[in-house]
Amino acid sequence: MVGAAALSLFAFTGCGGDVEYTERQTPGSSTADAAHSAPAAKSSPEDQTLAEGAVRLAGIVFTPPSHWGDLGNSGMRQAQYRLDPVAGDKAKGEVNVFYFGPSSGGGVEANLNRWVGQMLMPDGSDPAAGAERSTFTANGMKGHIVSLNGSYKSGGGRPMGGETTIMEGYRLVGVVLEGPQGSLFFKLTGPLATAEAMEGDLLKMVKAANI
Numbered sequence: 001m002v003g004a005a006a007l008s009l010f011a012f013t014g015c016g017g018d019v020e021y022t023e024r025q026t027p028g029s030s031t032a033d034a035a036h037s038a039p040a041a042k043s044s045p046e047d048q049t050l051a052e053g054a055v056r057l058a059g060i061v062f063t064p065p066s067h068w069g070d071l072g073n074s075g076m077r078q079a080q081y082r083l084d085p086v087a088g089d090k091a092k093g094e095v096n097v098f099y100f101g102p103s104s105g106g107g108v109e110a111n112l113n114r115w116v117g118q119m120l121m122p123d124g125s126d127p128a129a130g131a132e133r134s135t136f137t138a139n140g141m142k143g144h145i146v147s148l149n150g151s152y153k154s155g156g157g158r159p160m161g162g163e164t165t166i167m168e169g170y171r172l173v174g175v176v177l178e179g180p181q182g183s184l185f186f187k188l189t190g191p192l193a194t195a196e197a198m199e200g201d202l203l204k205m206v207k208a209a210n211i
Helices: 002-009 045-049 108-116 192-207
Strands: 055-057 060-062 069-074 077-083 093-099 132-138 141-154 165-179 182-191
Touching: 055 077, 077 192, 093 192, 108 141, 108 165, 108 182, 132 192, 141 192, 165 192, 182 192
Parallel strands: none
Antiparallel strands: 055 060, 069 077, 077 093, 093 182, 132 141, 141 165, 165 182
């Protein structure tokens, strides 16, 4: 069942205890988060009326910037976008969009904490203390944002195994948008300058989302 799978998937056991089927992110490449897929957002006749470039997922409509590379969907990722490195960075920035059904993958706070736990602080401090959080409303939908800089733990915490790669000088921005069919999760990661180049467009996109 979707609800049970999502809750198991998002069990959170502390800053280092993430057990999500996390994506393995290496410079210039991407893979699916897991061998198991979440329920894909169903299409409907309304899709024919979408504005050019707009996307509808789980009843939420948003329009990604045209200069983002669109990789389509893969595994648990309902949408994937990339931006080439900027300002001397060596890896692309990534925005991945997840949907786990009406159960919303364990809830807003659990997911915000999970994202924070995927980062390490250079001074060894608690990443939760350095994370910035805010909320917003997009056409009646509640939105939640968490962001922080540090070293990103890529690929770790998989139940089926997998090495963790520590990627220094990264930024993570996570957005949860509570929609009518469950929450959409937007996760931005990348080298600092490239992530910052995507961040403004990401926030503009989710704050303009509608149903």
